[in-house]
Amino acid sequence: MNNLLSRGAIAAIFRGENVSCPVLQLLACKKMNAAASGKAVDRYRLMLSDGEHTCTAMLATQLNEMVSTGELDVKAAMKLKNYSCNPIANDRRVIVVLDLDIVKKGSEIGVSIGDPTPMRAPGQGGAAPAQQQSRPDSTVSHDPPQTARPTSYGTGAPASATPNKQGTFYGQSNSAMGGSTTSPKKVQPISSLTPYQNRWTIKARVTNKTAIRTWSNARGEGKLFSMDLLDQSGEIRCTAFKDMVDKYYEMIEIGKVYFVSRGTLKPANRQYTSINNDYELTFNNDTMVEPCVEEDVSIPAVQFDFKSISHLEDTPEDSMIDVIGVCKSTSDLTAVTIKSSNREVNKRSLQLVDDSQKEVSLTLWGKEAEDFDGSGNPVIAVKGARLSGFGGRSLSVLQNSIFQVNPDIPKAHHLKGWFDSEGHSQDSQSISTRQGSGGGGGANTNWMTFHDVHAQNLGQGEKPDYFTVKGTILFVRKENCMYMACPSAECNKKVSENGDGSYRCEKCSKDYENFKYRLLLSANVADSTDNQWATCFQETAEQLLLKSAQELGSLKDQGEATEKEFNQVFQDACFIDYMFRMRIKMETYNEEARLKCTCVSAQPINVRDYTNKLIKDIRLMASA
C-alpha cells in the first residue's frame, strides 16, 4: 500500500518539475456550491496526498461526474494524467486536476496512506512555479522522483513573478483587459493584436470550431481546422494547420476560455468570414494554448452583428452576414447532387421573417438540414451566413457558420413576441423571389392553374419550370407504385432478384440479403381548369398515401390477406386538396416528347396564403 503513491511528487510539482502521471490519494473532497459562489457550475475542492505532503486541488468541472457517481471517492488513489499547478494568493499553489484515472477505489483502500503534512510553496532559491501539464506520451512514474530535495519553506519573491520554463506565465485571475498587478505578463485584448508585435497573450473564449478538413491543390496538401476566439474587446478567427491540428484540435472546446500566446497575424479576407477583425491568426510553432481552468464570466459568449432582412436587399452578394428571424415555414428535405463532385447532400430551406416584415430563404445542408425541426416557429440566429444572389437574395448556412435555434438573447425574445402577437398574421415580402422547393405560398409564389401551365407551354425551355397549384388528388395508381430498392442508406437504386434470395444493386455493384421498398407514385391532380399526371417520390408519396413505404410494402407482401387494406390506402388518398409545388419539363422518351411533371412537395392548404392569392386575383380582375 505504501508504494501505491508517488511519494515526493507534490514537492516536485511545487518546485516546477514536470512530474508525469503522479499517483495521489484523495483525502477530502468538498463541493463548492455554484449558486453560493456565483459561479456557473459546481466545483469540487480536493485535498490530495502523496503520502508525504498534502495539497489543495480543484477538480476540472468535466470530471465532476466522477464525484457525483461515486467513481471517485474519498481515500481513492488516482493517477493524474493531466493537471496544472497554478499559483494563487499568498504564494500558495493549487493543482487543477484535468484528467485522471482511478488506480484504486477509496472504499478498497479505506485509510490515509502515510502521515502527510501540508505542502507549502517553495521559497527563495526554489525552482520556478509550474504551469506545466503532463504529456500523454510520457512514462508513468509511480516511484518518487530521485531528485527530490528537502522542501524549503520561506518567504521568497512572489511566485507569480517568475516565469516558468516555457517562458510564459499568466495568473489565472487576470481579467481579459487589464490583468492583475501581480502578473508579469499582461493579457491583452484581442482588438489590440496586430502583425507588428510578436509577444502577446490573449484570454479568449472559443465560440466556434470547425471539423478537421483536408485539402489538396497545386500548392500542396494538408489538414486544418479553424476556430473563433472572443473577448470583451472583440473577436478573431484562428486557423491551425497540420502539426498544429494534432497538437490542439482535441484540447479546443467550444464555449471554453483559453490563454493563447504568439502566432502569426495576417490580414483577414472578409469574403470568407463574418468575424469582425482586420486580422486572422494562424497558429505557428511558437503558439501556446492553455485552457483557463477557472470559468471567467467576464469573457463574453457568441457575439452577433445582426443585419435586418430588409437590409440584405442592398447588401452585396457573397457577403458574410449575421441574421436572426422567425422560421415561418420550412421545405421538405431534398437530396441534391453536387455537380462538381458528384456527391449527394441533403438540403432544407427555411423561410425567415423579421420585424422589418421581409422574408428571406435560408438553406441548411447535410446533418443540420436533416435534424432541423421548424415546428412551433422557432427563432433562428446565424452567425456567418453567406448571402447569395439567387432569386434576388437568399442565405446559406456554411460549415463555419454558427446556427442557433431559439437562442437565449434579447433580440430572439423580442422577435418571438413580435411574431406571436402580430407578425404571424402580417403580410411579409420575400427578398428571395424564387423560393427553394418549399412551395411556400408567400407573396412571390408563382401560382398557376393547370390550364395556364398547358396554355403557356411551361416545361418547354432548357431548364425545368416550377409552379405552385392548388389541386385535388383525383386518382393514384397502385400498380407499380413501389419498387425494391438498394438497402444501403445512400443508394435508392432499383435492385434485381438474383433468384437465390439475394438482391443485386448495379449502382453499388453489390449483392444484398435484403432490400427496402421505395415509392414512385403516379398521381392525377386536378384543379377547376384541367388535370395533370405527376410523379411523386418517396417522401411526397408517403405524405399523399398517409402510409410509409415500409407499411405499404408489408401490406403488399401479405398478398390476399391484406389486399383490401392495401387498396383502401389508394382510395383514401383521393379527393384531398393540397398546395402542390411542381417541376415540369419536356422530356424525350423513345423519340417521343412527353411533358414530365414531378411533385416536389405537397402541403396542406395554407388558408391565409391561399386567400391572399385569391384577393390579389380579384383585385386584378377588378382593375382589368
Place this chain on the structure above:
DNA sequence: CCCCCCCC
C-alpha cells in the same frame, strides 16, 4: 498553407 460549402 484554407477560402469548397453545393441545388433550384
